[in-house]
Amino acid sequence: MRAIFLIVMLFVFLPVIVFAQARSSAAISVIENLVAANRILAAEGILSGYGHVSARNPDNPERYFLSRSIAPELVTADDIVEFDLNSISSDSQGYGYYLERFIHGEIYKVRPDVQAVVHNHSPAVISFGIGSTPLRPVFHQAAFFLNGIPIWDYRDFGTADGALVDNAERGKALATELRDRPAVLMRNHGVAVVGNSLPMVVGRSIALEENAEMQSQALSRGDVVIYLEQNEETIGSSFDRAWDVWKRRLNSN
């Protein structure tokens, strides 16, 4: 009787134990920060109804974490799913996944330095993906893109299938266009931002929108704009302090 009870218990708890053991403390910490990144980017107005943020699995660089398809401000650790670099998940809970998860997988494939990726549609940034003025750094926290941000044009694939990066082929083309840069604009659509940590991609996403707003404001006045110069890429690169501020703000609300 007691033996049966133990066997039943084993079957009930085994998956839990295995699952728990599958995550190192580093991975658990990344997932926790990924939840925070979702909520910070929602609170800062960078991720609204669309867009997503991912992080590479520190236990296995061939896999990455990304929420299932849910509003970023509502994401919890339970919503995080693990994908391989072909953006296929072993998980099968019947939830929907982001159609454009290939952005993440294909970038992780070709950029081993990248540990986190944001895809967003923040409005001032997109406005530079629909116009003729290059987005260029105008304040110190934007020094990270001194070498410029390339623009990927989905129309190289024809236009019949729309602008979404919803398959591996388009993801690969976007990752190729990204090259060694910190971000790539997607023509008439949005942006993909990369970095070597979650704080960095969150900070870069926010700084990019602020930069786009300020550059637009000065140009709309008719100003000649003074851009940052080469050899200034030494500042504001990690965003670690701002990350602390943003996280504490989440907890105080």
Added chain:
Amino acid sequence: MRAIFLIVMLFVFLPVIVFAQARSSAAISVIENLVAANRILAAEGILSGYGHVSARNPDNPERYFLSRSIAPELVTADDIVEFDLNSISSDSQGYGYYLERFIHGEIYKVRPDVQAVVHNHSPAVISFGIGSTPLRPVFHQAAFFLNGIPIWDYRDFGTADGALVDNAERGKALATELRDRPAVLMRNHGVAVVGNSLPMVVGRSIALEENAEMQSQALSRGDVVIYLEQNEETIGSSFDRAWDVWKRRLNSN
């Protein structure tokens, strides 16, 4: 004595029973979504003190649902009134109705494909109804108006009676100007947006405002703008996923 009681009860509850039976589960679901649509559009800043959203009655295409005259963010199912396509209601609770409900009725008359209508005054969109630059799609979620948005000019009726679409004649003229398009700008006033579902008109109303903001920002900088091209109308058309996000957001507040 008991018979009298039963007869009295019957008279008291009969209207309730009849009313309840008059709504199919499809209609109840539409009314529930119509309440959500009011609150989502208020939360997103599309409907402020003025403007309204309606849905065709799935049980009877010759009738539509619209709130009585109340702030969109306060609308409940009890505020929803049923109108025929001449925008006359059998209801007589003494509440005021929207003066411009004829926008809805007259569009439903000539566009059998339309299941929902939004009339709003979102600021960036109106700014295109007062100027010389055509509103054109600049990002993928705006592909739905690739064929352009006509502008209806109330001044064809003279200007002595103002700009409001507060009778059937003006409603009919607006519906004629709309043609087969997803929206029609109202010169110096606002916009009417149509679609085959509530999620679609809500999504289109939000995307239209975002598009107007981005197009304005790029043009104010002096940019040459790259607009979406023909044959790109395959994307972002249903807004079903965003609808889920917006509804969950309402419930989490």
Added chain:
Amino acid sequence: MRAIFLIVMLFVFLPVIVFAQARSSAAISVIENLVAANRILAAEGILSGYGHVSARNPDNPERYFLSRSIAPELVTADDIVEFDLNSISSDSQGYGYYLERFIHGEIYKVRPDVQAVVHNHSPAVISFGIGSTPLRPVFHQAAFFLNGIPIWDYRDFGTADGALVDNAERGKALATELRDRPAVLMRNHGVAVVGNSLPMVVGRSIALEENAEMQSQALSRGDVVIYLEQNEETIGSSFDRAWDVWKRRLNSN
């Protein structure tokens, strides 16, 4: 003994009784609406740290109600003070009054049709008080200023004493510049808006800011703007329905 008690009571309560009797139900209703007007204009971003709204006393057109100097969103009925048209109060509770209350008193003197006045510094409106483009109506709710808004220039008084309308002489000059119009811009400072009711001045203040935003947006794009034409002043004049919406919104927060 009992007589003494009654006499004491009389002296204690007499002022209260007299004060209570001094207000008709019309005046009490105006004070209640004046509190709401303060809070609505704060919630809509029209009154921030500075600015104020007043109403003429319906019991005595030679007097008007205005809050003591306090943040508009915190005003209660107890903060409302009564002034004569020279902006002098019989009240002496030691509270500070708005330095610029002369705007109100001097306008009530020369405009018997005016029942309420708002002085505010809403940003887009002020931007038209610092530039060369005239503020002109671009949407139907702005039809009330089809005849234009004059600009009063404090520099006619020299500049040594600053721009504030903090005495009767300047108030009189501003009221003269206002003429028969619904509002007067104050060069490099703000605006005074008048109307025949509190809902009207609140609605006009909000519509003026919205109009200024939209006109700016269209002009910044480089558009040729289509302004409202004469003979369109028949619409959106009372703002009574919007007033209901704004008040209900206050109560639901």
Added chain:
Amino acid sequence: MRAIFLIVMLFVFLPVIVFAQARSSAAISVIENLVAANRILAAEGILSGYGHVSARNPDNPERYFLSRSIAPELVTADDIVEFDLNSISSDSQGYGYYLERFIHGEIYKVRPDVQAVVHNHSPAVISFGIGSTPLRPVFHQAAFFLNGIPIWDYRDFGTADGALVDNAERGKALATELRDRPAVLMRNHGVAVVGNSLPMVVGRSIALEENAEMQSQALSRGDVVIYLEQNEETIGSSFDRAWDVWKRRLNSN
């Protein structure tokens, strides 16, 4: 036995007593206002993830108060640290300090009239630090900078070390560029605002951002702008009434 207890108690409480005695009521009041200033500037959108506000110690003009490195909206009196004018603290709680605290110390050194300093990155103000149009006063509350705002260019130090004022040498150069003015723009970075009280620097920081917004809006429309003239510096200088409003607002939330 009892003697030992008293001696132990003495050692436990002595630092507290000494610390408490080290602060006059004037200093305690300044610290309380410094906490309020942090929270007001955060609520008004002037201090976001970065930026800081300080006040000179009224008990010792050779020292100033500044929060440890924490989000401004979360600052409490316990977070306030005292620095000498070389920006060195005797405190050693292991908390991080703001890298750019040298802005404060070096300004207090050369400007004995200055009692409070704000360093912020409010977006419209920075947009004037990246462009060719001088920021000039357009409304009465901005009269305080009628003599203009100098722009400090960190590139005079070369660009290899970035734009941050994170050492005494750069702080000294910034303070020199400030001269006798109320603020100094930092090219491609932010602004430092000074005043003779906390209400004044808070009010000036807010008015500066409002002025930058309005000046930008008028210039973007293509307007010829009317700036304030000399001899108008008599108004809006203390911001004491607005300070009361801002503080009451904090307490009512």
